[in-house]
Amino acid sequence: MIEEHKLLNGTRVASEIRAEVAEEVGALSADGITPRLDVVLVGDDPASQVYVRSKAKTSAELGMRSETHVLPAATTRTELEFLIDRLNADDEVDGILVQLPLPKSIDSTKILDRIDPAKDVDGFHPVNVGLLQQGRPQLVPCTPAGIMELLRRESIDLKGRRAVVVGRSDIVGKPMAMLLLHAHATVTLCHSRTRDLPAVSREAEILIVAAGQRSLVGAEHVAEGAVVVDVGMHRVTDRSVVEQLYPGNETKMAAFEKRGAVLCGDVDTTRVAPIAGRITPVPGGVGPLTIAMLMANTARAARQRRGSRS
Numbered sequence: 001m002i003e004e005h006k007l008l009n010g011t012r013v014a015s016e017i018r019a020e021v022a023e024e025v026g027a028l029s030a031d032g033i034t035p036r037l038d039v040v041l042v043g044d045d046p047a048s049q050v051y052v053r054s055k056a057k058t059s060a061e062l063g064m065r066s067e068t069h070v071l072p073a074a075t076t077r078t079e080l081e082f083l084i085d086r087l088n089a090d091d092e093v094d095g096i097l098v099q100l101p102l103p104k105s106i107d108s109t110k111i112l113d114r115i116d117p118a119k120d121v122d123g124f125h126p127v128n129v130g131l132l133q134q135g136r137p138q139l140v141p142c143t144p145a146g147i148m149e150l151l152r153r154e155s156i157d158l159k160g161r162r163a164v165v166v167g168r169s170d171i172v173g174k175p176m177a178m179l180l181l182h183a184h185a186t187v188t189l190c191h192s193r194t195r196d197l198p199a200v201s202r203e204a205e206i207l208i209v210a211a212g213q214r215s216l217v218g219a220e221h222v223a224e225g226a227v228v229v230d231v232g233m234h235r236v237t238d239r240s241v242v243e244q245l246y247p248g249n250e251t252k253m254a255a256f257e258k259r260g261a262v263l264c265g266d267v268d269t270t271r272v273a274p275i276a277g278r279i280t281p282v283p284g285g286v287g288p289l290t291i292a293m294l295m296a297n298t299a300r301a302a303r304q305r306r307g308s309r310s
């Protein structure tokens with residue numbers, strides 16, 4: 001269990017952000033502009049289906065419109081491009097999100113490049129990536145943007161401090177490093193080939209872990225008092241692994257008994273929380289922030305594209 005004073009509560013911050021977005025959506029709608037998010041899902045990956053459903057549900061809760069386009073796994077690149085072109089051309093569509101991963105037969109880079117940058121609520125288009133790198137961000141990838149909001153609203157100072165990001169993905173690690181850099185942190189970006197990762201990550205005053213590897217970061221990776229943000233999300237269905245990860249944790253065991261699985265992150269929270277100054281839980285940390293920022297990006301895209309040019 002994480003002590004209350006150490007907890008970085010993503011669920012609470014995400015609900016603050018959602019409330020602010022709902023307010024903005026209300027104001028836009030009063031001006032006749034109801035933001036609309038279109039989500040494209042190709043194939044029948046169960047995890048992707050869950051994510052896509054929750055995006056549609058949250059859009060509705062905040063007063064936005066949303067459409068989900070479900071295409072069969074055998075969809076060709078040309079067919080998918082045809083849909084993207086149609087959504088790009090439709091003035092009612094403010095945000096376009098193509099759920100990843102796409103089937104292996106489709107080159108996702110070519111698809112993401114085809115989305116109108118003004119509607120690219122994932123922030124993956126090279127125009128948005130370039131603008132972020134130049135320090136004039138427009139639409140910023142949702143997970144790192146959400147982490148920045150969490151750090152800001154929890155008054156975690158970044159200026160001049162040592163930040164270490166573990167993981168160099170285009171979705172999280174790279175944009176995260178850029179955002180921290182622009183916030184004047186001294187940033188180290190680590191990855192699977194980094195030599196002596198524990199020694200490097202122990203330098204961190206702020207440690208962001210987005211490596212996609214369960215329990216990669218243990219006590220030996222973390223300095224006393226560090227702020228630890230865990231982006232990992234892994235479903236554990238093996239009882240002995242759950243017992244090893246959460247010894248004596250009745251809440252986790254009860255969750256396991258109920259659902260046959262628990263979620264855990266890239267950080268071994270049981271061993272790291274006693275050392276860390278602040279830490280995000282899994283679940284209830286970064287996950288809810290990502291979707292809140294997707295909503296914020298959609299409202300922003302609507303305002304910028306269609307707003308009374310204010």
Ligand code: GUN
Pocket residue numbers: 097098099100101122142143171
């Ligand atoms: N799949 C996993 N994470 C993401 C994300 O942030 N955006 C999209 N489009 N797909 C994902």
